[in-house]
Structures are given as C-alpha cells and as structure tokens.
Amino acid sequence: MFELQWWPVLFILPLPFLIAWLLPPANQEQQSALYFPHVQQFTGGQAQRSQRPIAKLGLMSLAWLLLVVSAARPMWFGEPVSIPSEGRDLMLAVDLSGSMQQQDMQVNGRTVDRLDMVKSVMDDFIERRVGDRLGLILFADTAYLQTPLTFDRETVKQLLSETVIGLVGDSTAIGDSIGLAVKRFSEKERSNRVLILLTDGRNTAGNISVEQALELAIANKVTIYAIGVGAEEQIQSGLFGQRRINPSMDLDEKTLINISKSTGGAYFRARSAQELSQIYESLDILEPVEGDEQTLRPRAELFYVPLLASLFIAGLMAIWPLLLKFASMITASKGVN
Structure with missing residues (x-):
C-alpha cells in the first residue's frame, strides 16, 4: 500500500501560482520600447521563442510537484x-x-565484598535475559526504583554497576522493597510478576513491615524468589590466633523462606559466586508470559524517488541554455568551414 505520511504538505502545491497571481504584472510598454539592431533575425525566431516559456513553465511545474510529493514523505x-x-x-x-560490604566472597580467585560478587554474577544473568523485561530496585534504609521494567538490559547493567554500599543508608528495608515491587507490577495489566530479592540480613527499617508487604504480594499475585547472600564460615585472625566465625548470623532465613513459599516462589542460599550463578540458572525455568500480539508492517521510504526526479529536471533546465549555445557554436563552425 502506497501512503503519504505527511499529506497536508500537498496544500502548498498552488503556492507558486498564488505568488505569481499576487505579484504586479510586468510593464509591457517598457519592454516593447527596447531597441533591437537585428530586427529581421529576431522576427524570424519569434515563433520558436514564444513556445519556450510554455515548455519551461511545464517543466518547472513538474519539478515543483515532484518536490512537494517528496516532502509529503511517500x-x-x-x-x-x-x-x-x-x-x-x-x-x-x-x-x-x-x-x-562484608568481604567473605571469592570472584576469580580474589576476595571481594558481597555486593561486588552480586554485581559480577548478576551481570551475566542480565545479559542472558534476551526478550525479558527487567527492573531494578535498590534498598537499605528505604527502597527506591532505580530502573523501571524495560527491555534495555545494558542500562540495567550500567546502573547496577554504579551502585555503592550506603547509598540509601545502612539498614535493611525488606518490606519496603517488596511493597515497591508490588506497586510497580500493579501498573502493568498483564504480567507474571516475579521478584528476585537478594539480601544478607533481616528487616530492620522501612515504612512497611514484612508481614504487610507479604500480604500485598499475595493479593497482587507477585511471586518472590528470595536469595540469602553470605558465607557461612570465615577464618578471622585475632589476638589469640585464628578462629572460625559465621559472617551470616544476621541473615533471617526463616522470614525469607516464609516469604518465598507464601508467594509460590522458592528460597535459595548463595554462599559463593558459584552457588549464586547456579541459582540464576535455575531461575531460567520460570514460565514466560505471553503478551499482546504485536503487528509489524514492513515499510520502505520512497521520498528519494520524486526528489531525485525533481533535481534532475531542475539541473537539466539550468544547463539547457548552455547546451543549446554550445550546439549552435558547433553548427556555426561547420558552416564557416
């Protein structure tokens, strides 16, 4: 199907004729008073020259028509x-x-904190989410939306890599993060509504309790997959030698398990980067949501066709007098010989 995307541009077609009609006519008396020394020669070509303005007007009109059609974006x-x-x-x-910021994780043979480990593993997880919509929520004393649901995986990766510990405080507002996710999911009419929650502690701050947030998640059919981050054993050097400690003592696994099971999700324990990577692979079994069917119509721009034709006519009219003059000079030189 042929269409003109900007068809109102066609209304300027009569513009040259309107300008010609509004301009005052040329003074014919002054033109007829001009003196021509070779009257006989001029009179002989008068009939031929009188036809040239008509042909020239036709070509100019055609060039203008093609130019306007090109501007209408066919x-x-x-x-x-x-x-x-x-x-x-x-x-x-x-x-x-x-x-x-607890440094109890290993990434590529070096010790890093928990956030750096999450970033390194999640970077690959996000990269594999072709066709998925991703959103990013960061939480500490409160929760805020860093990235709404989007297909732009590169932006999500970039904003995650720029996060720093303590950006929004030092506490842990798990309830606020769940509540914010539920709010963002409720803005979409059709969604499978899956939240992946990564934390290493217990709910110690926020405006919404975990129980209230869980009720909202269940009511809005949000599935939560909770991941507890942190090693279970770490060697610590002290005044009396080395001792083993559990750096994840503050992790509230009981609450995270309850949140996951109550929403139809699952709880995972990430004690290392390898375990977190395996968890992300298991999350790939989530059922995809089939959205509204989209319709695509292949299209091709054709504006350049009338544009090139118009430029060709304009260029031909510009050089035509030179061509005629050159041809007459060749004819005259042949007659002299």
Missing part, C-alpha cells in the same frame, strides 16, 4: 506481519545495607 507498506511478544517480567531487588 512510503510503501507491505502486508501486516504478526509477532508474538513473549518474555518474563523480572524485578531485581538488591540489598545495599552496610553488611553487604
């Missing part, structure tokens, strides 16, 4: 093609409390 649309939209809606909630 396009060719093919038959509609239906494209199903499938993917998962995943909201990632990442803990930025002070305890996430």
Whole structure:
C-alpha cells in the first residue's frame, strides 16, 4: 500500500501560482520600447521563442510537484506481519545495607565484598535475559526504583554497576522493597510478576513491615524468589590466633523462606559466586508470559524517488541554455568551414 505520511504538505502545491497571481504584472510598454539592431533575425525566431516559456513553465511545474510529493514523505507498506511478544517480567531487588560490604566472597580467585560478587554474577544473568523485561530496585534504609521494567538490559547493567554500599543508608528495608515491587507490577495489566530479592540480613527499617508487604504480594499475585547472600564460615585472625566465625548470623532465613513459599516462589542460599550463578540458572525455568500480539508492517521510504526526479529536471533546465549555445557554436563552425 502506497501512503503519504505527511499529506497536508500537498496544500502548498498552488503556492507558486498564488505568488505569481499576487505579484504586479510586468510593464509591457517598457519592454516593447527596447531597441533591437537585428530586427529581421529576431522576427524570424519569434515563433520558436514564444513556445519556450510554455515548455519551461511545464517543466518547472513538474519539478515543483515532484518536490512537494517528496516532502509529503511517500512510503510503501507491505502486508501486516504478526509477532508474538513473549518474555518474563523480572524485578531485581538488591540489598545495599552496610553488611553487604562484608568481604567473605571469592570472584576469580580474589576476595571481594558481597555486593561486588552480586554485581559480577548478576551481570551475566542480565545479559542472558534476551526478550525479558527487567527492573531494578535498590534498598537499605528505604527502597527506591532505580530502573523501571524495560527491555534495555545494558542500562540495567550500567546502573547496577554504579551502585555503592550506603547509598540509601545502612539498614535493611525488606518490606519496603517488596511493597515497591508490588506497586510497580500493579501498573502493568498483564504480567507474571516475579521478584528476585537478594539480601544478607533481616528487616530492620522501612515504612512497611514484612508481614504487610507479604500480604500485598499475595493479593497482587507477585511471586518472590528470595536469595540469602553470605558465607557461612570465615577464618578471622585475632589476638589469640585464628578462629572460625559465621559472617551470616544476621541473615533471617526463616522470614525469607516464609516469604518465598507464601508467594509460590522458592528460597535459595548463595554462599559463593558459584552457588549464586547456579541459582540464576535455575531461575531460567520460570514460565514466560505471553503478551499482546504485536503487528509489524514492513515499510520502505520512497521520498528519494520524486526528489531525485525533481533535481534532475531542475539541473537539466539550468544547463539547457548552455547546451543549446554550445550546439549552435558547433553548427556555426561547420558552416564557416
């Protein structure tokens, strides 16, 4: 199907004729008073010259018509093609409390804090989410939305890599993060509503308790997959030698298990980068949500066709007198010879 995307541009077609009609006519008496020394020669070509303005006006009109049609943006649309939209809606909630700076994780043979480990593993997880919509929530004293649900995985990765511990405090507002996720999911009419919650502590702050947030999640059919981050054993050197400690003593696994089971999700324990990577692989079994079917119509821009034709006519009119003059000079030189 042929269409003009900016068809109102066609209303300027009569513009040159309107300008010519509004301008005052040329003074014919002054023109007829001009003196021509070779009257006989001029009179002989008068009939031929009188036809040139008509042909010139026709070519100029055609060039103007083609130029206006090009400005109207002609396009060719093919038959509609239906494209199903499938993917998962995943909201990632990442803990930025002070305890996430505990250096009890190993990444590529070096000791890093928990947040750096989460970033390194989640970077690959986000990269594999082709076709999924991802959102990012950061929480500590409170929770805030860093990235709404989007297909732009690179932006989510970039904003996650720029996060720092203590950005929004040192406490842990798990209830606020769940409540914010529920609010963002409720803005979408059709969604599988999956929240992946990563934390290393217990709820110690926020405006919403975990129980209230859990009720909201159940009422809005939000599935929560909770991940407890942190090693269970660490060697610590002290005044009396080395001793083994549990750096994850503050992790409230009981609450996280209850949140996951109550919403139809599951609880995972990430004691290392390898375990977290395996957890992300197991999350790939989430059922994709089939969104509204999208329709795509192949299209091709055609503005350049009338534009090139108009430029060709204008260029031909510009050089035509020179061509005629050159041809007459060749003819005259042949006559002399």
